[in-house]
Amino acid sequence: MVGIVSYGTYIPRYRIKVDEIARIWGENAEVIKNGLGVEQKSVPGSDEDTATIAVEAGREALKRAKIDPKKIGAVFVGSESHPYAVKPTGTIVAEALGVGNDYFCADLEFACKAGTTAMQICYAMVRAGIIEYGIAIGADTSQSRPGDPLEYTAGAGGACFIIGRDCIAEIEGTYSFASDTPDFWRREGQPYPSHGGRFTGQPAYFRHIVGATQGLLEKLGLKPSDFTYAVFHQPNGKFPMRVAKMLGFTKEQVKQGLVVPYIGNTYSGSSMIGLASVLDVAKPGDRILLTSFGSGAGSDAFSFVVTDKIEDFERNPTVFEKIKSCEYVDYGMYVKLRRKIRFG
Structure with a gap:
């Protein structure tokens, strides 16, 4: 395990x-x-x-x-x-x-x-x-x-x-989905990134989040209702809620891990801080979905199952x-x- x-x-x-x-x-x-x-x-x-x-x-x-x-x-x-x-x-x-x-x-x-x-x-x-x-x-x-x-x-x-x-929390499985989708980039020496505006949505974020999540669910034989919590990459507060609805997850499953309204998009830390927030309140037996997204573009999806050891784990201060x-x-x-x- x-x-x-x-x-x-x-x-x-x-x-x-x-x-x-x-x-x-x-x-x-x-x-x-x-x-x-x-x-x-x-x-x-x-x-x-x-x-x-x-x-x-x-x-x-x-x-x-x-x-x-x-x-x-x-x-x-x-x-x-x-x-x-x-x-x-x-x-x-x-x-x-x-x-x-x-x-x-x-x-x-x-x-x-x-x-x-x-x-x-x-x-x-x-x-x-x-x-x-x-x-x-x-x-x-x-x-x-x-x-x-x-x-x-x-x-x-x-x-x-x-x-x-x-x-x-055991890693029950993981699955990745990637393609050459130039939605966001920063060349060597440039101080600030460039982005494709609305292009960053459907062909980039949504396609890859959906692809990775569906691939993982099929691989493990699971469905959205099998999960207690779901965490998606958070470039803003709207995208994670929209992709959750597209995939069949509820607002309640997403709420605990949604931290972007309060700290913004922390890029590589975004979905991971969301996962930490979920672990702050998780109980043994809870199943957690995590799907990240990186421009360029790709997504990594994970299924975690919380173990009994979480009960003796020090979780303060919380996220x-x-x-x-x-x-x-x-x-x-x-x-x-x-x-x-x-x-x-």
């Missing part, structure tokens, strides 16, 4: 409200909030980046599981905002967590699904007996051009999952407790923290 042994999350405490961003650009905040299903987003501090976020999430996961870091055999960090173009984030994280020198390590990048890809790799390595425990992290400080629609949702945060055999612990900033401070003022 291989699955999630422990998990941890980190969400920066700064927030900026959609109303404040709309005020600067002279737009109707209510129209934007209703259209996106987002009220506010998280903002990283001046000394926070993907590496620091990953470290904090990893420390929480290790502390909760009471695992000796030296037993970690692999560290994979998925992100599209690694702090270095040439230098791994993974080794920084492993060193900070106290992992020894005998471990597999790599940085992964597949837009917003790089973290779930890390989970699949760790799952395969544990099942194969290559490692005892593996760390899979999805973390981002997502970028957005000033005035671009992305600015209303691009947040920051991350989640860490330790994969092993003595698990609180929603962290969401509530925040400090709001105005647009000027936001621009400063995100280093959007460029000289020369």
